[in-house]
Amino acid sequence: MKSFLRLFRSIKLAIVLMILIATVAGIGTLIPQNNEQAFYISHYAGIGKLIIVFGLDHYSHSILFGILLSLFFLNVLVCALSRIVKTWPALFSKNISTSRFDHELPIDFALIKKELRKMGFKLRKSGDSVLATRGIISKLGPDIIHVGILMAIIGGMVVGLTTTQKTFFMQPGDVEQIGTLHIKLIDFKFLTYPNGQPKDWISVVQVSGKKTTYTKNITVNNPLNLGNGNLLYQSSYDKNWDIKLKFKGLNYEYEGPAATSIKYGGYTIYISEFIPDFRISGNNQVISVSDEPKNPAIYVEYQKDGKRVGRQWVFSKFDFPTDPKDFPIKASIEGFTSHLTTGLMLVHSEGDWLIFIALTLISIGVLATITKSYAKIIIKPHNNGTLVRVLFAKEKEEITKKITSLTVDRKTPK
Amino acid sequence: MNSAFFYSGAFFIYLLALIVELFSLLSKKSFFHKIGMYTLFIGFLFQTPGLILRGIEMNFIPITNVYEAVTFVAWIGAVVVFYMYKTHKIPASVGFISTAVLVGFYAVSSSPLVSPEIAPPVPILRSYWLVLHISFAFLGEVFFIVSFAAALAYLFSKTKEKRARMDDLTYKTILIGFPFFTLGALVFGAIWAKFAWGRFWSWDPKESWSLITWLFYAGYLHSRYVLKWKGKKSIILALVAFAAMIFTFFGVDFLGGLHSTEVR
Incomplete structure (x- = not known):
């Protein structure tokens, strides 16, 4: 047990672990994550196997990284406890040891007390001696940070193990069931700046539970807290298109959403996604360069008994031949309308509060470290002068010098 | 104007x-x-x-x-x-x-x-947590720039006194910059990420490299405070930490990730 504690109390181990964690994370960021094993073998040759063995293809969830973080956790835990055990008793001790003093100053005891108060010290009397302390908060700073880091690691594990995420798209009027709550989308607003750039997406939802019903806006960066660890985020949006297609030769008109298939006249007709702004990209892919219907197009394919018998790119603004050219059916776009759907993301996790506490502790800790540094001084009256002992102080020399110079300054007028 | x-x-x-x-x-x-x-x-x-x-x-x-x-x-x-x-x-x-x-x-x-075009921020960047995240992290980073300058000056210093002064200046600037960097890059960054993406931490390249930078500077401070490292060993650690910071600032953009829509 002692050797275990000695090992994990070591600051050298902490530095080695920090370097190892940094190295694994650094290498991990340079390697594409979460691909198939074959990808690493083909792209990295011999190193590919090492990447897989060490789990660098998913480094943040790898066993190696988990071991390093666990060791780091133990290291911080033991270091923090050792530090607390070592420093806190002295920090809060009310006992004043007056067996030894460093300086005997020819200055009035009351005057030196006044000067120490001016320097920000708090004075506490014990017998005929006085204990002067300042900056206890600063001394506690590193301990608070260490506790915060430990909580962040625990919280991170809890959050990592319990987080689930689900995205769904809704149109106004749609209802989604989340636990016991009914979420109804009342409205979806897409706000833009004067130059047309997106400014915000706002989903107005009505939440109905067993006891209450309320309406709230969900915007980017402002999720809706549904309770029980559920948060609903405005994550994306989509533009859906309804189309009207006329099939000459079949004497048939289709009106409804794109990306569908229909059966009519012995044919199965596959209708592609609606492409509002058709363009052929550099690598011969069909793309839509904008959401605006500047060059609307749709692809239609005709099948009979599972085999393609004809196909056609249908453009709204110009005529395009069918394939084969003598195919008896020809489609034309007669109309189209768009409607927006909101993309909402439901995130469930259990340990958020742990992380919030951890981050609060780290913040308090780092702020504490930049306050006035810790110092502890004992003074005692002695033969019209004062005995002084500076017990703890980062600026021991500086404080001693200041008190000594005070002595000289005060003594001169006398 | x-x-x-x-x-x-x-x-x-x-x-x-x-x-x-x-x-x-x-x-x-x-x-x-x-x-x-x-x-x-x-x-x-x-x-x-x-x-x-x-x-x-x-x-x-x-x-x-x-x-x-x-x-x-x-x-x-x-x-x-x-x-x-x-x-x-x-x-x-x-x-x-x-x-x-x-x-x-x-x-x-x-x-x-x-x-240099002036464009209003996309919805994800319209957050005051982002402002805190960036401004505190940058404040920490500029102190790290001064620490880098002092560390470099240490290497070119000829006298022992000057080297000791540069060593001390490197330490002091890191000591001031570290709390700001911790608050900005890690604490406020994590809170903003929770509000924006639903997760405090995603091991995105920018996040990972911010953590790497933080670990190096934390290592530097511990080596000074606990191991009493001083001089060349300590200066080299400060320079490595600064290199990590610069890579976090500029280099990580080439690795993609969630922060590709963000400021850098």
Whole structure:
């Protein structure tokens, strides 16, 4: 047990672990994550196997990284406890040891007390001696940070193990069931700046539970807290298109959403996604360069008994031949309308509060470290002068010098 | 006069400060060092209305793209270097290197790859947690720039006293910068990520490299405070930490990730 504690109390181990964690994370960021094993073998040759063995293809969830973080956790835990055990008793001790003093100053005891108060010290009397302390908060700073880091690691594990995420798209009027709550989308607003750039997406939802019903806006960066660890985020949006297609030769008109298939006249007709702004990209892919219907197009394919018998790119603004050219059916776009759907993301996790506490502790800790540094001084009256002992102080020399110079300054007028 | 006028003018003033600092370094006259530092501060004052005007034009704090990020670092850096000059009497070598790094950052804004166009922020960037995240992280980083300058000056120092002073300055600037960096890059960053993406931490390359930078600086402080490292060993660690910081700032963009829509 002692050797275990000695090992994990070591600051050298902490530095080695920090370097190892940094190295694994650094290498991990340079390697594409979460691909198939074959990808690493083909792209990295011999190193590919090492990447897989060490789990660098998913480094943040790898066993190696988990071991390093666990060791780091133990290291911080033991270091923090050792530090607390070592420093806190002295920090809060009310006992004043007056067996030894460093300086005997020819200055009035009351005057030196006044000067120490001016320097920000708090004075506490014990017998005929006085204990002067300042900056206890600063001394506690590193301990608070260490506790915060430990909580962040625990919280991170809890959050990592319990987080689930689900995205769904809704149109106004749609209802989604989340636990016991009914979420109804009342409205979806897409706000833009004067130059047309997106400014915000706002989903107005009505939440109905067993006891209450309320309406709230969900915007980017402002999720809706549904309770029980559920948060609903405005994550994306989509533009859906309804189309009207006329099939000459079949004497048939289709009106409804794109990306569908229909059966009519012995044919199965596959209708592609609606492409509002058709363009052929550099690598011969069909793309839509904008959401605006500047060059609307749709692809239609005709099948009979599972085999393609004809196909056609249908453009709204110009005529395009069918394939084969003598195919008896020809489609034309007669109309189209768009409607927006909101993309909402439901995130469930259990340990958020742990992380919030951890981050609060780290913040308090780092702020504490930049306050006035810790110092502890004992003074005692002695033969019209004062005995002084500076017990703890980062600026021991500086404080001693200041008190000594005070002595000289005060003594001169006398 | 629009914001571009002040931004361009500030760049020339920073450049002038750099030339004066170089002159001070070569002539070894403290008078020029003083002029150089005050010129840097004038650059800061000159850039300030530009920053305000740009903010008014885009209706948000101008720290939402690369152009704004690098010029913001130079702006905040100019005042930090001047503050260090006034309080810690940083020598000409540190003044010159710090100014050179800040001018380097500013020069990135002139790169053809960086657009100076004023554009309002996309919805994900319209968050005051982001403002806290970026501004605190940058404040920490400019102290790290001064620490880098002091560490480099240490390596070129010939006397023991000067080396000891540079070692101490490296330590002090890291000691000041570290809390700001911790709050900005990690704490506020994690809170913003929770509100924006639903997760405190996603092991995105920028997040991972911020953590790496933090670990190196934390390692540096522990080695100083607990192991009592001083001198060359400590300086090398400070330089490695700074290299990680620069990679986090610029290099990580080539690795993609969630932060590709963010400021840098």
